Amino acid sequence: MEPSERSFFQGTRGKIIESLGRTGGATAREIATELGLTPNAVRQQFSTLAGEGLVATRSARRGPTKPTLLYHLTQKAERLFPQRTDQLLHLVLNQIADEEGGDRIDDIFRRIGKRSAEKFRPRLEGKDYAGKIHELAAILREQGVIADVEQLDDGKLVLREHNCPFAASVRRHPEVCTLIHTVMDELLPGTQNHTTSFAKGDNVCTFELTEDASTAAEAIEMGRS
Numbered sequence: 001m002e003p004s005e006r007s008f009f010q011g012t013r014g015k016i017i018e019s020l021g022r023t024g025g026a027t028a029r030e031i032a033t034e035l036g037l038t039p040n041a042v043r044q045q046f047s048t049l050a051g052e053g054l055v056a057t058r059s060a061r062r063g064p065t066k067p068t069l070l071y072h073l074t075q076k077a078e079r080l081f082p083q084r085t086d087q088l089l090h091l092v093l094n095q096i097a098d099e100e101g102g103d104r105i106d107d108i109f110r111r112i113g114k115r116s117a118e119k120f121r122p123r124l125e126g127k128d129y130a131g132k133i134h135e136l137a138a139i140l141r142e143q144g145v146i147a148d149v150e151q152l153d154d155g156k157l158v159l160r161e162h163n164c165p166f167a168a169s170v171r172r173h174p175e176v177c178t179l180i181h182t183v184m185d186e187l188l189p190g191t192q193n194h195t196t197s198f199a200k201g202d203n204v205c206t207f208e209l210t211e212d213a214s215t216a217a218e219a220i221e222m223g224r225s
Contacts, residue, residue: 008080009141012037016045017054017077022146022162025058025070046071054080090169097173105175113182124187129211132188133157161205164198174199184209 008014015035020026026034028042035042049055054077059067096105120139124132133149137159140147146162161180170176177199184192190212196202 009144013045013049016042016049017073017080018141018146020055020071020073021078022148025060025072027068027070031071049077053077087168089166090172093169093173093176102173102175105173106178109176109178110182113179114186116179117183117186120183121187129188129190130157133159133209136183136187157209159207159209161198164205167198170197170199171201180205 009018012035016031019031019034023030028039028046031037032039032042046055050057054074055071056074057069057071060070061067093105096108120136123139124135127135130149130151137147137149140161144163144165148160148162150158150160152158164170166176174197177194177197181192181194184207188209188211191210193208193210194205195208196204196206198205
């Protein structure tokens with residue numbers, strides 16, 4: 001993502017676009033609550049975004065109340081997220097698979113994952129396990145991925161990616177997912193359970209992450225010293 005695009009997603013309009021991309025649709029009041037704005041301020045932003053062809057509305061019934069007006073992204077808005085190189089990547093992967101097989105693709109993305117992990121490792125240093133996951137989510141968002149983290153009742157942490165920069169490629173070449181798996185293996189010692197995946201046709205990638213027991217014990221011991 002270019003610097004100008006990064007700054008767009010840091011502004012109010014960009015944050016609204018990202019929120020709608022994550023939820024699939026929301027009311028002005030819901031967006032206002034999430035972003036700490038007034039509903040009227042959000043409606044003004046929606047009016048501008050609608051005029052640009054980035055946002056549309058639909059009516060939805062939520063419970064016994066009257067239908068609610070939901071705002072959602074248009075296909076034009078979806079193109080704001082990084083997809084420009086995906087078609088070329090798809091062609092390249094097809095060629096590699098034809099000439100050298102899927103194992104070669106797996107190896108390439110593992111190497112890319114290791115380099116990426118080394119690049120971002122300093123940003124995770126000194127953080128506890130949850131902090132590292134949140135920092136990884138922040139890194140993904142900087143790359144144009146709508147990512148968030150949730151802590152379940154049992155304490156397990158879940159990282160979700162609501163869009164994929166390689167959406168057109170992963171279904172035919174799931175080896176592409178080796179990249180994020182490798183990054184997590186390198187930066188988040190423990191267990192990763194990839195429960196839903198764009199590669200399998202799901203509309204979100206979900207990773208249930210559990211800290212390695214020995215790493216957790218070392219962290220506790222260091223905290224006592």
